[in-house]
Amino acid sequence: MKHIVFDLGQVLIEWSPEPAFAGHFDNAEAIRDWMARVDFDGWNRLQDGGRTMAEGLAAARAAHGEDAAPLESYTANFPLTIAAPVPGSWEIAESLKSAGHRLFAITNWSHDNWPAALTGYPRLQTLFEDIVVSGTEGLLKPEPGIYLTLIRRNGIAPDDCIFIDDSAANVEGARAVGMDAIRFTGSEALRMALKERGIG
Structure with missing residues (x-):
């Protein structure tokens, strides 16, 4: 899976x-x-x-x-600056987790402002097994190191991962380390892209 x-x-x-x-x-x-x-x-x-x-x-x-x-x-x-969730995306993530997929996250986010994310969206801490935060690691997408940090830290294979990001450069960065990747343009398009991969 x-x-x-x-x-x-x-x-x-x-x-x-x-x-x-x-x-x-x-x-x-x-x-x-x-x-x-x-x-x-x-x-x-x-x-x-x-x-x-x-x-x-x-x-x-x-x-x-x-x-x-x-x-x-x-x-x-x-x-x-982070007052609203992206419509539909949390529901997709929740359904993927319920279906048994392991969920992870990689974010370009400053270390000093990361606590506000956890306070505003406490579900982050239970929805995801691990979140790689750029400001904490000193690494940025689309540098290979930030993707490899997730892979090594969790003992997972890149070709077992599907990465989702709104940035074309970050999507290409994920592909460069061996992940499948989807550029996010909206929740319905994401559902379709996952369905094309036999997910959801």
Whole structure:
């Protein structure tokens, strides 16, 4: 029986960083402009890769001065960024577990903000046998090491795994280490892709 390996953000949990900064700006356009100025995406990827929040804030202040100030509230406001589950995905995961599949997860998620995920979605701790968190491991998808960490830590074979992620690059990363992989575009499409593999 195949093991199913889920991504979390945008597959099970919707993530939108803008609400974390709403208190600092007048409107959504101003937030987006600021995020572009401080290269929020690049900054956040380094956080996901294992940099601490203290280190990240220091780097942002050095690069952007006072313009980096809204980042100081990011961890406190992080629950606002993950307020909603992705429709239909949890039901699929639950049904797979009930059918006897072993469930795992690999997520690009900062170590400092990971506790908010466990508080907001406590089922994560019982639904999955193991969750590999990039910020804890110091590894990022689509680097081979993060997939191999899951494989080695749990004594499973990559060709026994189906990996699900919304990122094309991460899907290719999983395939590169020998996993089957599905790019997530929505819960109904996922059901169909699993059904094509004889699952569900």
